[in-house]
Each structure stands twice: as structure tokens, then as C-alpha cells.
Amino acid sequence: MSAIKIRNLQKSYRVYQKKEGLGASLAGLFRREYRTVDAVKGIDLDVEGGEFVAFLGPNGAGKTTTLKLLSGVISPSGGEATVLGHVPWRRENDYRRRFALVMGQKNQLWWDLPAQESFKLHQKIYRIDPADFARTRDELVDLLDIRRLLSQPVRELSLGERMKMELTAALLHSPEVLFLDEPTIGLDVVAQHNIQLFLKHYQKVRGITILLTSHYMKDIAALCKRVVVIARGEIVYDGSLAGIVDKFSGHKVLTVQFGGERMPGNLSRYGEVLEEVAPKARLRVDRGEIAKVLSAVLAEHAVDDVSVEDPPLEEVIAEMFARSSDGPAATDLQPVGM
Amino acid sequence: MSYLGVFLTFARNSLIRDMTFRANFIIELISSMSWMAMNLGFYTLVYRYTQNIAGWDKYEFFVFIATTMFVNSLVQAFFMPNAEELSEMVRTGGLDFALLKPIDTQFLVSLQRVNWSSLGNFLVALMLLAYAVPRIEGYQFSLAAAVLYPLYIVAGVLILYSVMITLAATSIWLGRNQSLYDFWFYITNFSRYPMEIYDGPFGKPLQWAFTFIIPILVVINVPAGIMAKPILADNPYGPWLAVFAVLATIAALAFSRWVFQKALGSYRSASS
Numbered sequence: 001m002s003a004i005k006i007r008n009l010q011k012s013y014r015v016y017q018k019k020e021g022l023g024a025s026l027a028g029l030f031r032r033e034y035r036t037v038d039a040v041k042g043i044d045l046d047v048e049g050g051e052f053v054a055f056l057g058p059n060g061a062g063k064t065t066t067l068k069l070l071s072g073v074i075s076p077s078g079g080e081a082t083v084l085g086h087v088p089w090r091r092e093n094d095y096r097r098r099f100a101l102v103m104g105q106k107n108q109l110w111w112d113l114p115a116q117e118s119f120k121l122h123q124k125i126y127r128i129d130p131a132d133f134a135r136t137r138d139e140l141v142d143l144l145d146i147r148r149l150l151s152q153p154v155r156e157l158s159l160g161e162r163m164k165m166e167l168t169a170a171l172l173h174s175p176e177v178l179f180l181d182e183p184t185i186g187l188d189v190v191a192q193h194n195i196q197l198f199l200k201h202y203q204k205v206r207g208i209t210i211l212l213t214s215h216y217m218k219d220i221a222a223l224c225k226r227v228v229v230i231a232r233g234e235i236v237y238d239g240s241l242a243g244i245v246d247k248f249s250g251h252k253v254l255t256v257q258f259g260g261e262r263m264p265g266n267l268s269r270y271g272e273v274l275e276e277v278a279p280k281a282r283l284r285v286d287r288g289e290i291a292k293v294l295s296a297v298l299a300e301h302a303v304d305d306v307s308v309e310d311p312p313l314e315e316v317i318a319e320m321f322a323r324s325s326d327g328p329a330a331t332d333l334q335p336v337g338m
Numbered sequence: 339m340s341y342l343g344v345f346l347t348f349a350r351n352s353l354i355r356d357m358t359f360r361a362n363f364i365i366e367l368i369s370s371m372s373w374m375a376m377n378l379g380f381y382t383l384v385y386r387y388t389q390n391i392a393g394w395d396k397y398e399f400f401v402f403i404a405t406t407m408f409v410n411s412l413v414q415a416f417f418m419p420n421a422e423e424l425s426e427m428v429r430t431g432g433l434d435f436a437l438l439k440p441i442d443t444q445f446l447v448s449l450q451r452v453n454w455s456s457l458g459n460f461l462v463a464l465m466l467l468a469y470a471v472p473r474i475e476g477y478q479f480s481l482a483a484a485v486l487y488p489l490y491i492v493a494g495v496l497i498l499y500s501v502m503i504t505l506a507a508t509s510i511w512l513g514r515n516q517s518l519y520d521f522w523f524y525i526t527n528f529s530r531y532p533m534e535i536y537d538g539p540f541g542k543p544l545q546w547a548f549t550f551i552i553p554i555l556v557v558i559n560v561p562a563g564i565m566a567k568p569i570l571a572d573n574p575y576g577p578w579l580a581v582f583a584v585l586a587t588i589a590a591l592a593f594s595r596w597v598f599q600k601a602l603g604s605y606r607s608a609s610s
């Protein structure tokens with residue numbers, strides 16, 4: 001049975017179109033122009049129990065909106081979704097006891113108190129049995145190596161330490177589904193790596209379902225077998241990370257190390273020259289042409305070494321995002337202000 | 339029972355926090371108590387020039403002030419910091435987390451902070467009450483009054499809470515709502531005086547509106563009238579006002595609940 005089932009899920013916002021300048025702002029007091037932003041435009045998705053799925057997409061693609069819909073924080077404009085058999089936006093306590101949402105940009109722990117006090121509050125709110133609570137807390141705290149920080153006010157912790165505390169708080173009630181919205185944002189490489197290791201281990205041991213959004217390709221490469229790419233509110237890809245390259249990149253990178261005295265001229269007849277430092281050259285060649293180009297190069301020149309590679313993933317994704325974010329994207333949504 | 343456990347944890351955590359900022363706590367305590375002392379001094383001055391305001395003589399009016407202090411200190415301790423916080427939570431998207439919790443959202447949002455320093459005035463009010471009551475001319479102790487007084491103080495607190503949370507909930511629709519929140523202060527100002535003073539062509543409509551539409555006049559007047567006089571003897575509505583106050587409390591709570599739930603349904607969350 002699918003843990004998460006989404007059918008034609010939609011969310012649109014009406015956004016006040018603010019004009020530039022004071023005069024226009026004053027005019028806006030009387031006549032307002034609104035525009036509808038379709039943040040999520042009919043998503044279909046099935047996630048099996050125990051899957052670790054990444055949402056990938058540029059800012060404003062609708063990733064966070066989707067997670068908020070699945071958490072029941074906001075209600076959709078259309079479509080259906082169930083998580084663990086519950087409709088999230090009904091906000092049933094039975095459902096709310098079974099999942100957790102962690103947002104890298106927001107904290108839910110009491111700022112001025114040691115995290116352990118917030119943990120106790122979670123115990124009461126989620127009605128966690130005291131023995132279970134102590135066991136889960138100890139396990140998480142040891143895994144994340146934060147025991148010594150438990151009695152320190154949260155405001156005195158580093159960003160990475162705080163995120164570990166947030167994760168602990170979110171997992172105290174042993175949720176079956178976990179939504180992670182950019183959990184490693186702003187963290188240094190070491191802290192990022194630690195969080196990745198923890199998530200990987202925890203997901204493997206507990207077999208929970210995790211949906212993760214991240215901008216860091218490393219997070220995704222380390223954690224998720226399945227990647228769902230969202231752009232402009234629609235799913236444009238659903239598959240393996242490596243498959244993205246096959247689908248979205250129309251070219252390969254050919255690296256040739258020439259033998260002999262000098263570099264051949266006019267390399268651009270084979271493809272776009274990315275780099276040319278004697279005796280090496282890197283060329284961008286259309287995927288369909290690669291066999292022909294390679295045999296031509298080998299036939300026409302003395303070659304010491306040759307390699308054919310896929311372009312780097314980051315590059316492919318940046319390219320894909322650039323293509324999909326032309327035109328008005330639903331960036332920087334804010335509630336209609338007064 | 340589990341809600342009580344959650345509330346006690348809120349109260350406990352708030353106390354731990356207050357104790358972390360001890361100096362701030364003491365300053366808050368002193369400033370709110372001296373504000374009350376100044377108020378008391380002001381009315382002592384007023385009573386140098388008159389024996390009686392709208393049927394309330396000096397010590398009866400002191401009971402009225404003590405009642406105001408009880409109600410205000412409870413509202414400020416339990417609900418005020420939370421209503422203020424709600425507007426902020428809407429603007430920053432912090433309400434997201436409240437909506438995730440397997441507990442009634444209105445309960446969570448209304449009670450998550452306790453402002454302990456405001457309870458200092460509660461003690462001052464107790465002392466003032468003990469001082470003023472025996473000095474009322476011809477005062478007779480009645481058991482009914484002693485039982486009803488605290489109950490009607492709680493009812494008054496609940497009415498003020500309802501007005502406050504209703505106004506605060508509108509910020510869920512509006513994205514931000516500072517001015518309506520100020521509006522709460524303006525209208526509750528009216529509740530701090532004996533309702534008998536609202537008389538004449540301007541006063542009567544005010545009295546009527548603030549009794550039957552937004553029932554803030556019963557908040558202080560009913561408990562104070564029960565304690566200071568033989569069960570609202572001088573009140574224009576008489577003891578019936580006490581019956582009405584019960585209905586008004588239930589209606590106010592139900593209305594605020596309805597508004598709050600409606601508002602949550604249209605919550606749109608701030609962008610990450």
C-alpha cells in the first residue's frame with residue numbers, strides 16, 4: 001500500500017500585485033490588482049512505505065507548498081491526497097501523531113530554553129509513554145552526539161547543533177512519515193555530512209517514509225534513490241538521480257589527449273570546445289553524434305587518451321532549472337499584507 | 339487530563355524562561371504593580387472631591403478596582419502574551435508548527451506562554467480586597483457572594499479572552515493585524531468603570547452595546563457588584579445581569595471558537 005498518494009493536487013494563491021513607489025502604494029489602498037499564482041498545478045505521485053524520496057526544483061517550484069499540503073498546514077485548491085490513509089488538511093490528531101515536518105529555515109524549539117525542556121513538552125503534547133520517551137530521546141541524542149548540549153539554551157547553539165535538536169524533537173514520537181524541507185540549509189560541509197549520515201541510518205533502521213527537499217545535490221545523492229523534479233508546480237521527472245542526466249542532457253563530454261607535436265586546429269567542427277589546453281581538449285558533443293565524432297577524431301589524429309563522460313549532474317540540473325524558470329515563477333510567495 | 343499536563347508544562351517552561359531573565363522579570367513585576375498603585379492613588383484623589391460616583395462610594399469602588407486587577411492580571415498572565423504572539427506567528431509562518439501538533443490548535447495557541455510577572459498584581463488585588471471590603475458601610479458577609487465572586491471573575495476573564503482571540507484570529511485572514519489588536523485596548527477601557535456611569539443620550543447606547551453586543555461591561559461589573567453590594571442591588575439590571583453574564587460567557591466563547599476555526603481553515607502560511 002502506498003504511504004503517500006497524491007492525485008491532481010493543486011494550490012493557487014491570490015497575490016496582491018504591489019506596484020513600485022509610494023504613489024502607487026497609496027493608490028493600492030483603494031484599488032488592488034491581484035494575480036493568481038499557481039504554486040502547485042496538478043501533481044500526481046505515489047510513494048511507497050519506506051521510500052526515501054527527494055523533491056528537487058528551483059526556488060518557487062512548489063516543493064515547500066507540496067510538503068505543507070501533505071502536512072495539513074494549508075488546504076489545497078483542488079485535487080486529493082492521502083498520507084497513511086489520512087487526508088492531511090483535515091488535521092486529525094490521529095494523523096498528526098504519525099508524521100513530522102522539519103523545516104531548515106524555521107525552528108519550533110523554545111529559543112530561550114534548553115532543548116530538553118521543549119522535548120518534555122513534546123512528550124506531553126504527543127502523549128508519549130515516559131519509558132518510550134526516555135529510550136527514543138537517548139537513542140537520538142547519542143546518534144546525533146548532542147547529549148552535552150541538552151541543557152544549553154537553544155539560542156546559544158550553532159546552526160548545525162540546532163538542526164540536530166530540531167530533528168530530535170521531530171522524531172521523539174517515532175513518526176512513520178517524515179517531511180524534511182531543506183534540513184541542511186546554511187550548514188557547513190561537516191554538519192551537512194553528519195545530518196546525512198544520521199538520516200540515512202535512521203531511515204534504514206526504522207524503515208520510515210521520508211520526503212526531502214534540498215538544494216544540495218550531495219544530500220540527494222547520498223540519501224535518495226528516487227528523485228522527483230518539480231518545476232513551475234508540475235512534476236517533470238520521476239526516477240533515479242542518474243536518469244536525470246539521460247533525460248535532460250542532450251550531450252556528452254568528450255576529453256581527448258592528443259599525441260604528436262601540436263594540437264590540431266579547428267576542433268569546433270567536432271562540437272563545442274569547452275576547454276583547450278595542449279595537449280588536452282574537452283568537447284561538448286551531441287549525444288547522437290558521439291560515436292561518429294569519436295571515430296572521426298581517432299581516425300584523423302594521433303590520440304594518446306580519450307574519455308567520454310556524462311556532463312556533471314549539477315550542470316544538467318542547473319540547465320534544466322534555467323529552462324524551466326523562464327517566465328513568471330511563483331517565487332517569494334507572501335501572504336496578502338495589509 | 340493530558341491537556342492539563344500540557345498546560346502545566348507550558349507554565350513550567352515559561353517560569354524557567356522568566357527566571358533566566360531575572361532582572362527583566364523583576365522590572366516587569368515592579369512596573370505593573372506601580373502602575374496599579376498610581377491608579378489607586380488617582381482614585382483616592384478623586385474621592386477627596388466627591389463621596390460617591392454613580393452610586394459607588396470609596397470603599398465599594400476600591401473593591402471594583404481590586405476586581406479589575408484580578409481580571410487584568412489573569413488575562414495578562416495567561417492570554418495576552420499568546421494573542422500578541424499569534425499575529426507574529428501568522429506573519430512569520432510559525433503557526434505551521436502549531437498546526438502539526440496532535441492537540442487542539444486554539445488551546446495550544448492561546449496558552450503556550452504564561453507571563454508569570456503579571457500575577458504580582460493578583461496578590462496586590464487580594465490585599466486591596468481584604469482592606470476595602472470590611473470598610474464598606476453596613477457590609478454584611480454573604481456566603482453566596484464569596485462563592486460567586488471568584489466564579490464571575492473567571493467568567494469575566496473568559497469573555498475578555500474571547501474578544502482578544504477573536505481579534506487576534508483575524509490576523510490569520512489579514513496576514514497582519516496590529517490595529518485591531520489595539521482596538522482591544524480601546525474597548526476594554528470601557529469595562530473598567532461601573533456601568534451606572536454610562537447614562538444619558540450618549541451613555542445609554544454605549545451601556546447597551548457593551549452589555550448586549552460585546553458584553554465587556556459585565557466582566558468587572560458583575561463580580562464587583564456581587565462583592566461590594568448585596569448581589570448587584572444598585573445595578574440598573576439587578577441580579578438578572580448575573581444570569582445574563584453566564585449566557586454571555588458561553589456565547590462569547592462559542593463565537594470566538596467559531597471565528598478561530600474559520601480563520602484556521604483559510605490559513606495560507608508564509609513562504610519558507
